[in-house]
Amino acid sequence: MPSRCLFLLWLLVTGVLRAQDPSKQLCVFEGTVRDSVTRQPIPKATLHLTSDDNHVDSEGVTDAAGAFRFEAVPPGRYKVAVTHRGYSDETFAPVNLAAGQTLSNAAFALDAEAIVSGRVQDSGGDPVSDAAVYAIAERWQRGVRTYEPAAHATTDDRGQFRLKVAAGTYYLSAQPLSGPVTPNRFTTDPGKPELRIATAYYPNAASLEAAAPVRLTPGRQLDGVDLVLPVVPAYHVRGVVKPYAPQPQAGALVLWNRSGDRTNHSQPGARIAPDGSFDIPAVEPGSYWLELLPFAGSPSGRMALEVVDRDVTGVTLAGTMPFDLAVHLRFDGADGQPLPPPHALQLEMLDWRLFRTTPSATVESDGTIVFSGLRSGQWVLTLAPDRDAYIQSISCGAHELAAGIMDFTNGPCGDLEIVLAGGTGEVQGSMRWPDPPWIGGPVSALLVAASGQTGNTGARRAPIDENGQFHFRFVPPGRYLVFAVAVASAPNDDGVWQNADFVKEVSGRGVAADVPSKGSVRVEVGILPADDIGHAIERIHR
Numbered sequence: 458m459p460s461r462c463l464f465l466l467w468l469l470v471t472g473v474l475r476a477q478d479p480s481k482q483l484c485v486f487e488g489t490v491r492d493s494v495t496r497q498p499i500p501k502a503t504l505h506l507t508s509d510d511n512h513v514d515s516e517g518v519t520d521a522a523g524a525f526r527f528e529a530v531p532p533g534r535y536k537v538a539v540t541h542r543g544y545s546d547e548t549f550a551p552v553n554l555a556a557g558q559t560l561s562n563a564a565f566a567l568d569a570e571a572i573v574s575g576r577v578q579d580s581g582g583d584p585v586s587d588a589a590v591y592a593i594a595e596r597w598q599r600g601v602r603t604y605e606p607a608a609h610a611t612t613d614d615r616g617q618f619r620l621k622v623a624a625g626t627y628y629l630s631a632q633p634l635s636g637p638v639t640p641n642r643f644t645t646d647p648g649k650p651e652l653r654i655a656t657a658y659y660p661n662a663a664s665l666e667a668a669a670p671v672r673l674t675p676g677r678q679l680d681g682v683d684l685v686l687p688v689v690p691a692y693h694v695r696g697v698v699k700p701y702a703p704q705p706q707a708g709a710l711v712l713w714n715r716s717g718d719r720t721n722h723s724q725p726g727a728r729i730a731p732d733g734s735f736d737i738p739a740v741e742p743g744s745y746w747l748e749l750l751p752f753a754g755s756p757s758g759r760m761a762l763e764v765v766d767r768d769v770t771g772v773t774l775a776g777t778m779p780f781d782l783a784v785h786l787r788f789d790g791a792d793g794q795p796l797p798p799p800h801a802l803q804l805e806m807l808d809w810r811l812f813r814t815t816p817s818a819t820v821e822s823d824g825t826i827v828f829s830g831l832r833s834g835q836w837v838l839t840l841a842p843d844r845d846a847y848i849q850s851i852s853c854g855a856h857e858l859a860a861g862i863m864d865f866t867n868g869p870c871g872d873l874e875i876v877l878a879g880g881t882g883e884v885q886g887s888m889r890w891p892d893p894p895w896i897g898g899p900v901s902a903l904l905v906a907a908s909g910q911t912g913n914t915g916a917r918r919a920p921i922d923e924n925g926q927f928h929f930r931f932v933p934p935g936r937y938l939v940f941a942v943a944v945a946s947a948p949n950d951d952g953v954w955q956n957a958d959f960v961k962e963v964s965g966r967g968v969a970a971d972v973p974s975k976g977s978v979r980v981e982v983g984i985l986p987a988d989d990i991g992h993a994i995e996r997i998h999r
Contacts, residue, residue, distance in 0.1 A: 484554040487526040488563025490519050490539055494675050498523025499567060502541040509534045509551070532556040539565050545623035545675075550899045550944065571673035573620040575682030577612045577631045579654065584616025585686060587634050592620060592627040593665065595994070597952030599807055599837065600959075602999065604628070604665060624675040626991075628668045629659035631684040642691055642739040653691040653739045657684040664714070666999050692764055694737040694747070696772025701733030704755045710735055710774075715744040715761060726750075733776075740764050747774060751814070754779065757832035759866060775867065777833040783872040784818075784826040784838075788879065789849055796824070796877070797846055804828050807835040807862065825872075836863045838875070842917065847933035849878040880974035884929040888921050888941045889983045899944040900984060902927040905954045907936040907969065916954035934974045938967035941982045942990065953994060962993035 490502040504525055506515040513533065519525045532555055538548045544567040554560060577588040594607040608622040612631075633654045642653040658668035659682060673679065698708070711726035727737040729749075742764050751757040756776030762769065784802070788794045799818040806814045816828045838861055840848050851858045853870040863873070884904060904917045919927045921941065938960065953959050966989060968980045 482532060482556040483528075484530040484532055484557065485526070485528055485559040485561075486530050486535075486552070486554060486563065487524070487559075487561050488565065489523045490525065490541075490565045490567060491523055492544075492676075493566035493568050496566075499541055499544070502539055502544075502567065504565075505538040505540075506530065506535045506552075507538070509536070530554060532558070537565065539567060541567060544569055568624045569676035570621045571624055571675065571677045571679070573622065573629065573671075573673070573679045573682055575618060575680065575684065576616045577618065577657075577684050577686065578616055579686050580688050584612070584614070585631075585633060586612055586614045586616060588612045588616070588618075588631050588686070589634055590618045590620055590629070590631045590684070592622040593630060594625060594627055597956065599805075599952050600955035600957070601808055601952070602956075602997070622673060624673055624677070626670050626672045628665055628670055629682060629684070630656055630665070630668070631686060632656040633686055650690040650692065651739065652688050653741060654686050655689045655741055657686050659684060661685070663687060663689075689741045690766070691739040691741050692766075693768045693770075694735075694740050694762065694764065694772060695768065695770045696735060696774060698729055698733040698735065698749065698756065698758070698774045698776045700778075701729065701756060701776050702778060703731045704752065708752065708755045709750045710737060711748055711750055712737065712740060712745040712762070713748060715746050740769075742766065747772070749774065749776060751832045757834070759833065777865075777868045779830045779832060780865075780869050782828045782831055782869060783821075784828065784875055785872060786824070786826065786875045786877060788846075788877050794879070797840060797844060799826050801841045801843065802826065803839050803841070804831075805837055805839070806832075807837055831865065831869070833866050833868060836865060837861055838863070838873070840877070842881075842931045845879045845881050845931060846877050847881055847931070848875060850876045852876075878933075881931040881933055882972040882975060883977040884932055884937065884939060884970050884972060884980065885977060886927050886939060886968075886980040886982060888925040888927070889981060890925060891984055900941055901944050902929070902982070903940045903942055903954060904929050904932070904970075905938050905940075905960055905967075907938050907960070907964070908957060932972050934972055937970045937972060938964060939970050939980050939982050940967045941984045943984070943987055953990075956997065958997045959993055962996055963989065 490499045491497060492499060500519055500521045500523060502519045502523070504517045506513070506527060513531055515527055515530065517525050517527055535552050535554065536548055537552055538546065540546045547567055549565060552560070552563070573592065577585045577590065579585050588611070590610045590612065591606045592608045593604050596603045596605045607627065608620060610618045610620040612618045642651055644651050655663070658665055659671065660669055662668040671679065708729035709726055710729060727735050729735050745762045745764065746759050747762045748759045749757050756778050758774050758776045760774050762772070786796050799820055802818060804816055814832065816830050818826050818828050820826055838848070838851060840846065848861060851861050851863070852874040853863065886902060888900065900921050902919045902921055917929060919929050921927045963985065966985050968982050970978045970980050972978055
């Protein structure tokens with residue numbers, strides 16, 4: 458073979474081997490971690506790289522200059538988690554590493570924890586030790602406002618506390634922890650109502666609805682937060698659960714404030730006796746939901762309850778044992794069109810507090826889909842937007858259910874009849890980049906029903922690429938609003954975007970899209986600032 462041919466063959470073979478050499482495919486990822494406010498480097502910050510398929514997990518630490526460097530990283534898409542003592546843990550938008558790429562100058566900023574300090578005292582001015590102090594964050598569940606403790610601290614023997622919490626807006630509260638030294642309920646004179654030491658809300662409120670929110674910026678130190686625990690009259694709530702089937706573990710009842718405070722420490726609860734009777738002590742006046750906690754195999758139920766100025770007796774709470782729900786699917790006017798698989802349907806409870814429930818589905822021989830182990834309450838059924846099909850109507854007992862919301866507070870209404878339709882459309886769009894350049898982090902597009910109605914449509918989110926383009930497929934015909942928002946501005950599963958009052962507040966900042974059957978709509982949107990979202994939420998009645 459001529460030497461020229463041998464040389465070309467050698468080049469070809471070595472080129473193929475070089476291309477197949479795994480070391481040539483590995484990546485380098487480097488950058489810095491800084492304080493989000495001071496912009497100073499953060500030494501000894503820990504970084505975790507986790508691939509989307511979880512097959513690669515690397516850890517590194519920043520040096521004295523806040524710099525990090527990962528070598529020999531396989532190509533792929535990675536989540537970057539950064540932690541450091543005194544800062545809020547942060548998981549940043551995914552990083553894509555192409556084969557052989559060196560990605561330099563990556564910059565991550567951490568928010569320093571905010572610190573709240575103060576004192577808890579009783580109505581006589583004495584310090585209260587072992588009191589629990591909470592920072593309570595507002596959250597949204599499919600359009601329903603809820604409150605969730607985000608951090609807590611305990612007072613020392615001088616009644617003082619120091620609470621560390623991530624930057625954000627919170628309501629501050631304190632409540633006593635009952636014990637032999639400081640009981641939180643007592644009596645003063647025979648024949649007089651029982652008294653209890655109640656929860657206090659900052660600055661000086663008896664309920665969360667009357668409390669003032671506190672905005673904590675990164676690294677802020679808020680001192681002098683003093684909370685006085687009030688003494689209020691307290692009463693008993695006595696009654697029976699019917700029907701009630703005793704389980705191996707005793708059933709339990711809890712009272713939630715009906716005026717909107719849905720934190721998980723609102724009021725005391727009680728165990729249910731084997732005969733279904735109950736006695737809840739130390740209940741202060743107010744409007745409540747009396748609810749059965751849904752332990753496995755036990756009944757569930759809820760009823761409204763008013764406590765005014767005396768014990769409430771003779772209460773009968775209807776208990777509903779776990780039940781199955783049969784769903785019959787059909788396409789409107791279509792023969793032979795394949796039905797979506799069971800996993801494409803998701804049944805979810807609308808108004809839950811401690812236990813989120815998404816029951817699994819099985820398919821009967823006749824094609825009926827059966828969801829098992831449901832409990833009383835409001836539910837919504839959604840169809841994954843991954844095919845040319847949408848829920849046109851939901852009926853139960855010949856009655857159509859508005860917006861797909863199913864009220865099973867008193868148990869099942871019968872089998873569900875679901876009518877599906879095809880002919881979905883598309884929404885394509887672009888985002889106008891602001892001037893000066895946007896520095897608020899990743900941006901995504903949001904598509905919501907113009908009515909804001911929570912139901913089987915929900916709210917949908919789509920990524921916006923580096924060219925400002927986004928695309929929603931399989932959109933049911935109807936009127937929608939399209940927004941561009943920072944990913945970090947709606948961290949609560951987009952629940953607030955399913956609140957009709959909120960959508961009304963921000964509707965003027967969105968772009969309307971009337972989606973026709975089998976049609977396409979193109980829109981151009983601007984970024985909705987996080988501050989505008991916050992102001993709109995503040996205007997929603999609490």
